[in-house]
Amino acid sequence: MKKYTWLTLWALSLITVFTTGCDKDDDTPTPTFAYQKIAEGKAAGTDFKIEVYSNEELTTGYNPIYIALFDASGKRIEQADVSFQPMMDMGMKKHASPIENPSSGQAVDGYFPGAVVFTMPSGEMGSWTLGVQVQANGQTGTFTTPVTIKEPTTSRLKSFVSKTDGAKYFVAYLQPKQPKVGVNDLEVAVYKASGMMDFPAVTNLTLALEPEMPTMDHGSPNNVNPTHTSGGHYKGKVNFTMTGLWHLHLTLSDASGEAGKLYFEVNF
Amino acid sequence: MVKDMKTPLLLGALALVASPVLAQQKPIPADSVRTIVLQEVAVVTKRQDHQQHLQNFYNANQAATTEELMSRMPELSFIRRGSYGMEPTIRAYSGGQVSVTLDGMRIQGACTDKMDPATIYIEPLSLQRIEVQTAGASSMQGAAIGGSLDMKLAEADFADERKLSGSVTSGYQSAANAMMGGLRLSYAAPTWGLRASGTYRKSQNYRNGRGEKVLYSQYEKANYALSGKFLLQDDLVLKADFIADDGWNIGYPALPMDVGQANARIGSVSLVRENSDRRWSRVEARLYANRIAHYMDDSARPDLPIRMDMPGLSRTSGMYVEGTTSPGHHQQLTVRADASASYLTASMTMYQEGQTPMYMLTWPDNRQLQSGIAAQYSFQVGDKTQLQLNSRLNMSDFAVTTGEGRNQLSVFGYESTARQFLIPSLSLQASRMVYKKLKATLSGGFNGRTPTASELYGFYLFSQFDGFDYVGNPNLKPEKSVQSEFTLSWQEPRLRLQATAYASRVQDYMVGAYNPDLSAMTIGARGVKIYYNTPYALLAGAEASAVYNITGYTQLVSTLRYSFGSNTDGDPLPMMPPLRNITSLRKYFGDYLWVQGETELAAAQNRNSESFLEQPTEAFMLWHLRAGYQKETEKKVWQLNAGIENIFDVHYREHLDWGRIARPGRNVFVQLSVGF
Ligand SMILES: [Cu+2]
Numbered sequence: 050m051k052k053y054t055w056l057t058l059w060a061l062s063l064i065t066v067f068t069t070g071c072d073k074d075d076d077t078p079t080p081t082f083a084y085q086k087i088a089e090g091k092a093a094g095t096d097f098k099i100e101v102y103s104n105e106e107l108t109t110g111y112n113p114i115y116i117a118l119f120d121a122s123g124k125r126i127e128q129a130d131v132s133f134q135p136m137m138d139m140g141m142k143k144h145a146s147p148i149e150n151p152s153s154g155q156a157v158d159g160y161f162p163g164a165v166v167f168t169m170p171s172g173e174m175g176s177w178t179l180g181v182q183v184q185a186n187g188q189t190g191t192f193t194t195p196v197t198i199k200e201p202t203t204s205r206l207k208s209f210v211s212k213t214d215g216a217k218y219f220v221a222y223l224q225p226k227q228p229k230v231g232v233n234d235l236e237v238a239v240y241k242a243s244g245m246m247d248f249p250a251v252t253n254l255t256l257a258l259e260p261e262m263p264t265m266d267h268g269s270p271n272n273v274n275p276t277h278t279s280g281g282h283y284k285g286k287v288n289f290t291m292t293g294l295w296h297l298h299l300t301l302s303d304a305s306g307e308a309g310k311l312y313f314e315v316n317f
Numbered sequence: 318m319v320k321d322m323k324t325p326l327l328l329g330a331l332a333l334v335a336s337p338v339l340a341q342q343k344p345i346p347a348d349s350v351r352t353i354v355l356q357e358v359a360v361v362t363k364r365q366d367h368q369q370h371l372q373n374f375y376n377a378n379q380a381a382t383t384e385e386l387m388s389r390m391p392e393l394s395f396i397r398r399g400s401y402g403m404e405p406t407i408r409a410y411s412g413g414q415v416s417v418t419l420d421g422m423r424i425q426g427a428c429t430d431k432m433d434p435a436t437i438y439i440e441p442l443s444l445q446r447i448e449v450q451t452a453g454a455s456s457m458q459g460a461a462i463g464g465s466l467d468m469k470l471a472e473a474d475f476a477d478e479r480k481l482s483g484s485v486t487s488g489y490q491s492a493a494n495a496m497m498g499g500l501r502l503s504y505a506a507p508t509w510g511l512r513a514s515g516t517y518r519k520s521q522n523y524r525n526g527r528g529e530k531v532l533y534s535q536y537e538k539a540n541y542a543l544s545g546k547f548l549l550q551d552d553l554v555l556k557a558d559f560i561a562d563d564g565w566n567i568g569y570p571a572l573p574m575d576v577g578q579a580n581a582r583i584g585s586v587s588l589v590r591e592n593s594d595r596r597w598s599r600v601e602a603r604l605y606a607n608r609i610a611h612y613m614d615d616s617a618r619p620d621l622p623i624r625m626d627m628p629g630l631s632r633t634s635g636m637y638v639e640g641t642t643s644p645g646h647h648q649q650l651t652v653r654a655d656a657s658a659s660y661l662t663a664s665m666t667m668y669q670e671g672q673t674p675m676y677m678l679t680w681p682d683n684r685q686l687q688s689g690i691a692a693q694y695s696f697q698v699g700d701k702t703q704l705q706l707n708s709r710l711n712m713s714d715f716a717v718t719t720g721e722g723r724n725q726l727s728v729f730g731y732e733s734t735a736r737q738f739l740i741p742s743l744s745l746q747a748s749r750m751v752y753k754k755l756k757a758t759l760s761g762g763f764n765g766r767t768p769t770a771s772e773l774y775g776f777y778l779f780s781q782f783d784g785f786d787y788v789g790n791p792n793l794k795p796e797k798s799v800q801s802e803f804t805l806s807w808q809e810p811r812l813r814l815q816a817t818a819y820a821s822r823v824q825d826y827m828v829g830a831y832n833p834d835l836s837a838m839t840i841g842a843r844g845v846k847i848y849y850n851t852p853y854a855l856l857a858g859a860e861a862s863a864v865y866n867i868t869g870y871t872q873l874v875s876t877l878r879y880s881f882g883s884n885t886d887g888d889p890l891p892m893m894p895p896l897r898n899i900t901s902l903r904k905y906f907g908d909y910l911w912v913q914g915e916t917e918l919a920a921a922q923n924r925n926s927e928s929f930l931e932q933p934t935e936a937f938m939l940w941h942l943r944a945g946y947q948k949e950t951e952k953k954v955w956q957l958n959a960g961i962e963n964i965f966d967v968h969y970r971e972h973l974d975w976g977r978i979a980r981p982g983r984n985v986f987v988q989l990s991v992g993f
Contacts, residue, residue: 230677231724264669265623268836271730288728290777290838293667293675316673 084115084160092183092190096121099181099192102160107198109170110205111221111238115160116151116181126185130154131161134180134191137169144168147219147240147248149280166221166240166248168208170200203316209301209309217242218251220299220311223282228289228317235275235287237299237313250281254308257300260287261312264294275299292317383436383444383468391860391878392449392464394894397974398781399569400493400520400981401536402432402576406973408451408819408858409880409893410463413769414796418458420470420558421603421639422585423687425659427611427631429679429771429778430572436468438562438581440516442486442499443542445469451802451819453744453762456709457653457691460740462766462798462823470558473503473510473546480505488988492962492981493534495520499990508548516540522568525979526968533568533575533617534978552592559584571976572781574615574627583607599641606634611663622669622840627679629663647697656688660718661770681722683734683774687713687767701750705760711740713767715791717774725776726791729847734791736773740765744800754809761801768793772827772848777838780829782891782975783929784843787829794850797824816861826854826884831928843930854890856882875900881924891926895919895934895972909948913960915941922972932977937969954992961985 084102092099102115114133118126132150136143147166171177180193205222224236235258239251256275261268267290275285287297296312384403387393395403396411407415417435418424424435448467450458455465486499501514519537522530544558560583567576585605592598613627635657644650663680689711696704717723717734726734744762751757768789771778775789800821807814829846837844858880865873877898882890896919903913917939925931943960966983974980 229724230721230728232727262675264672265667265675265838265840267838270728270835290725290728291665291667291675291677293673 087196088179088192088194090192090194092181092192095183095188095190097126097183097185097188097190098123099183101179101181101192101194107165107167107196108201108205109167109198110201111164111166111223113162113164114179115162116183117160118156118183118185120186125156125159127156127159128154129156129161129183129185131163131184132182133163133165134182134193135165135167135196136178136180137175138178139175142245144245145248147221147238147250147281149238149250152280166206166219166238167198168206168219169198171196171198203314205313207311207313209311211303211308213303213305213308218301218309219248220301222313224284225287225315228295228315230289230291232271233287233289235273235285235297237275237283238281239283239301240281252277252279252281253303254283255302256283256285257302258285258287259298259300260289261296261298262291262293263296289315289317383439383441383447386441387436387447387466389876389899390447390449391862391876391897392451393466394971394973396431396892397971397978398430398432398571398976399536399567400523400534401538401564401567402434402437402569404431404434405436405466406892406894407449407464407466409856409882409890410461411892413772414461414463414766416455416459416461416465418465418467419560419583420585421458421467421637421655422583422605422607423459423633423635423657423659424581424583424607424609425631425633425661425685425770427579427609427629427661427663428576428613429627429629429663429775430569430574430613430780432567432569432572432576432613433579433581433609433611436466437564438540438560438583439468439470440499440514440540440542442501442514442516443471443512443540443544443560445471453707453742453746453760453764453800454693454705456707456742456744456764457651457693459655460687460689460709460711460713460742460764460766462764462796462800462821470542470544470560471512471514472556473512473544474505475507475510475546475548476505477507479507482993484990484992486988486990488958488986490520490984490986492984493520493523495523510546512542512544514542523981526963526966526982527979528966528982529979531570531978531981533570536564536567538562538564538567549588552590552595554589554591556587556589557585558587568617570978571974573618573779574613574625575617576611576613577616578610578612580610581607597640597642600639602636602638604634604636606632608632623675624668625665626668627663627665629661629680631659631661633657633659649693649695651693653691654689655691657686659685659687661685677776678722678725679776679778680770681717681725681734681774681776682719683715683717683722683770685713685715685770687711703748705746706744707746707762708743709741709764711738711742711767713738713740715767715770715773722774726774726789729788731791734774736768736791738767738795740767740795746802748804754807756804756806756808758804758806759801760803761799763797763799765795765797767795768827768848775848777845779839779842783846783931784841785829785831785846786837786839786842786844788835788845788847790848793827793848794825796827796850798822799824811866813864814862816859818857818859820855820857823854823856824852825850827851828884828928852885854882854884856880856890870905872903873900874903888928889924889926889931891929891931892973893922893924895922895936910944910946912944913942915943917941919971934970934972937967939967939969940964952993956988956990956992958988959986 087101089100098119100117116131133148135146146168149164151161151163177196177198179196180191182191207220219240221238225233240248241251258272258274269288269290273286275283278284295315298312300310301308394406397403426433446469451464458465481504483502488497497518499516503512517539522534541561547555562581564579587603589601609631611629637655639653641651661680662682665679667675691709694706715736742764746760748758773789773791777786779786798821802819804817830849835845860878862876879896880893882893898918901915905911921936922934941962946957948955962984970979
């Protein structure tokens, strides 16, 4: 009897300690974006059907665009050269915007991925069209569709006039898309306006990052300044110590000194 | 002699008893039991010293809180952030350096600002006694370098004849316009007993020595304690205890935040077998669990740019088994095995109008598993010498339990947050009658302690003490201490004198270091400090006490203490209590009335820590007057206690009081109780 009493007690004890002892692991998986069809039609001069997709509504800033191509028989074309021709018609003048054409002629999961950086929203100022030029199976043609570009609630595209060369630069915010308290990947892309129709990626800048919480006037530790990877994309790390409104201050410099300063808002 | 006194009826007094470890087995000589009063409450200072040294220390203010009772002990000081929830320190060791347990049960505070030490969950009405052990002798309770404080719960009783007894108490204090009410009911039967008590306290903002109201010093609380005892076999008892403690509207004048609500639920079941004929004369096994919820906010404070809510939650479950045996003649061995698991989480949400709420985990969800085995071996060598060996091996395992928590800490580059610690401790103590009634006791040993959750994982915890935000460091090493203590005591029936000197060297002493690269999170903070291990710190000090029964009706009690601490660079450590003396003279007028005068003296503390921007504290001297009167009718015992504390309305603060907030000025208290 006595032995059992003690044994029971020990057993109970162990149960208490170890049932309450399970660790939770709630790392959320990276969300996958759905493809959203923006437009479809025939590319003039070909018998291809072109479908234009994005992840979300098109907004001012960096927009990944996916092109699906089908031949006359409705078969998916996996090999093609695709390029984008965004155009803003402002009545008096027209201008294009920075683009990233699909880097390979080979479709990825059936889509040709690229991106367009729309530099302003559609509206009274003017309207956007997106031209998609395809070259496949010996045929070349362009499909042009009007697109509506909305201004996002928080701006994802900033511009400045460089103090060093006087040119206008566009800086697009790519990451973090789903900011969290902790270490986040930071990615921006920088383009230069060489006239109205040409916006080459800028690859030679040095970026300094300083996150700030404007309502509380503090920053965060151990951020990593974005450095150039390829195609005008700069990647670094931004750390958030809490949720709320943050300003990501970026100082951009080239070989001859500071070119400009700007900040992106992150609110989560 | 006081022998004439009806001991159990001296309800107005608090006794401070230094009982030797061996005395637990043999009855304490009658002359020393005389003054163990305040119902069952006695404050016990367990010395490594084997000679008995008994002190009675009076505290006629029975409406006092447990903290106020303990603050009379020379080994204890309190870090005060408000009138409520003062944090106990033992010989200037605080926080994770001391082990504070409730009847052997671990309770982790749920407040990142240490507003809720475990001492608040027990009211004098349900307190049996307090055991304070210093240095090595604390290893039975836990891995600590600064000693242990254990509060024993009052138990239900058995009685051959079924009996209901109880008491009703009510008190008032003028400085804080505070009232308290208490009720105790006990039912005793031959094979079972129940004891229930409840205490309610409501305290307003108190007035300091200048007559100014100290804002945000109010509090209100209710505490319920229930304990049951069942005789299963002749020598086997099953006990069950439950405590519910709810506090609300608790102000902390020295902090930027108050507590809207604090709830504690503490429960345990235990089996105790006591039988001197068995090989193990006493065996106890206990299972316990507790949950502490703490809601801190600044809604009462005016004109803040940002509002904050800081809730915290702590859950602990654990067990221990303890057994005592006598392996040989004049030998006693107590072994203990304990284990516990604690879960902590705390967060902060800041609100500013028109902005997204700002949220972060101030304690990323974390858990601590700890287990240990400890042994205490005592050996009486001949008539004059006693030896005692204390040892413990403690294992603990800390981890952040959620990905969210780990993500947050990765901001500081902390990739791995899981830590394991193995902490051994060993101490040896020898005492010997050296001359007539003079006994000398020498002890030495080493021990250690793990970092706390705040020290490992704390995330921008603002400390009002030095104005810095504190960030934890999961790479901390444990603190290790080598210490020694020497006590001389003289004991004769009318006079007891005791003096102790101690010194310790703490290796890898943990402290926050200012990192100028980090920007403070809290508005107005001076910067960010990150915990790290400094090479070492030195702590030393002395305590002395005298109990003198001048005549059978006049007693003098005096205590003195001093602490000294310095860091690796020789600079003073912060929060060092200065030289302090409390002297009481009590006179009995017959058996029913006594009057007691008391002085409390503290020297200035001008050795201040520069890195903590600590300010000097001035010396002060206080006078108190207390009196007690008792009347017995056939079935009832009436008691009236009254007095004036800080008679001269001195404007003062103690060195361990945060925020330079003055203590209460003149306080008149009255308390009436009826026992049946
Ligand atoms: Cu708190």
